[in-house]
Amino acid sequence: MPGIVVIGTQWGDEGKGKATDQLGDRVDYTVRYSGGNNAGHTLVVNGEKYALHLLPSGILNPGVPVIGNGVVVDLEVLFSEIDALEARGVDTSKLVLSANAHIIAPYHKVLDKVTERFLGKRKIGTTGRGVGPAYADKINRVGIRIQDLLDEDLLRDKVEAALVQKNQVLVKIYNQMAIDPAEVADELLSYADRVRPMVRDVARELNDALDAGRLVVFEGAQAHHLDVDHGTYPYVTSSNPIAAGACTGSGVGPNRLDRIVGIAKAYTTRVGEGPFPTELLDEDGERLRVAGGEFGTTTGRPRRCGWFDPLVVEAACTYNGVTDVFLTKLDILTGWDKIPVCTGYEIDGQIVSTYPVMMDDIVKAQPVYEFLDGWTEDISGARTFEELPPTCQAYVRRLEELIRCRISGIGVGPGREQVIMLHDLID
Structure with a gap:
């Protein structure tokens, strides 16, 4: 069975979830490999409408839904979506979360919003959900990953280190209140017990699945023309939603991709x-x-x-x-x-x-x-x-x-x- 990538060919909102959904119960794994909850999929199944922002659309199918390392995860949004689906009778227990995925912390959302306001007419048009600042921290090597939630001391150290500079910027440039590192760490750690059972070596699991002949669908968010390298820069997202991003965002090699479906x-x-x-x-x-x-x-x-x-x-x-x-x-x-x-x-x-x-x-x-x-x-x-x-x-x-x-x-x-x-x- 092949590895299939589903990507948008315009500026997003093309209906990628619908195309992924067509593969239905033939899919063993559906992998979200880029972006954050700044994107969304709307699916209509048996007359019921489902709006997903962070979870892969495969959550509605029998296979294993996966959030890859290329995604930035807002834990509050993640569990709000899970709880909403569970309340409607959708089983989300198979969800797998990469240990290497980065977390959108509360201060990322604050910085996203104040920066957009500061830019005025030069604004990018972000969703204000902290996605860009989270990716910036990832590249600057001061990001917080899912695996960090499982070590309280490490997490607190990382949050404190990240806020040393950010609080200076918030207070002295944007005239905002400083953010308390302890409060941020406490909020993030409140999700640790729920996160723990989901955390896996996603790259290893997907490669093993492909070796075993499983069908793996890689589901991009946004679209080609919003890609940070190939889109209408700077009016783009902060990640690589292109087909090649499926490799870096999940940990599989390009020779594992057999078909690229453009929506x-x-x-x-x-x-x-x-x-x-x-x-x-x-x-x-x-x-x-x-x-x-x-x-x-x-x-x-x-x-x-x-x-x-x-x-x-x-x-x-x-x-x-x-x-x-x-x-x-x-x-x-x-x-x-x-x-x-x-x-x-x-x-x-x-x-x-x-x-x-x-x-x-x-x-x-x-x-x-x-x-x-x-x-x-x-x-x-x-x-x-x-x-x-x-x-x-x-x-x-x-x-x-x-x-x-x-x-x-x-x-x-x-x-x-x-x-x-x-x-x-x-x-």
Whole structure:
């Protein structure tokens, strides 16, 4: 059985959880390998809606859900999600947590919020959940890891050391109250007993599973164009949600990855600041937002909406070695007479047909559109490609040509069963 990576090809919120969920009970392990609770997955199973922020979507399937070392963990959020799912009858007892995952401490959230306010109009548009500061501490080698919870003296020393400088910054630069290291340590240690049974050598367990022929799905958060190295920097996340991040974020080698599934929404959305060439600031944009329910799973913020941009998706497919694309929310486009699709950008009077590397070019890019015929039929009940209206089929095939990657799955509604599979994502 293969190792499969599921990644977003746009700016997040593409419906990665839905694609992962399609693999269902065939999956032995579902691994969240990057990000924190600044991301979210919304799943609809048997008419019930589940909003997940930190837990992998595989928590709703029979396999083992895993939080890898590349994730930063807010313990309060983790156990709030677990308790909420348990209250609804979901068994979370199989959850595995990497000993090497870093913890989002209370002071990370404070720093995240005051820094954004301080930046003013230059703000990045973070969620204020402490993800960036936690990753910064990780890189600065002053982070606190899950395994540190299991040694009280070590934890207290690390918290105290981390706050020596941070309290100076909070008090002298941001005019905030200093944070008491003892209070922070006490709060973190209050979760130690619940954490202890979950902690494992995730890298070893996943490699053993792959050696034994188990199916392991690596589930990214955010998306390619929010990657700290390859996205629209600085308007990005603080980690590597690209396919290669599955290796560093879980401890498996690149030769263990057999298939890369890229998720693309049938239009485009973005949350937060940053360039967005096909963004719509008119009635069509608002219509997409309302019809698609485009409000953040984690933040509730309204998402910026625009037409499908193949240049964005093609770049992600190329740089990640995407083998299959899963197209979501196709049903939302029902009712438009003509549907624009971006086929290039005009930049300084020149037409380009590939996504630019220079941020200045992306900011200046004006979309060049091709107009495809729309459809009015309700497609939410379609379960085969042939059941889609001819113009809807033509829309999908044209996107396939422009992104230069086969479309293997299509989402036609929010439900787990509202999917058309053109190619199996495993075989």
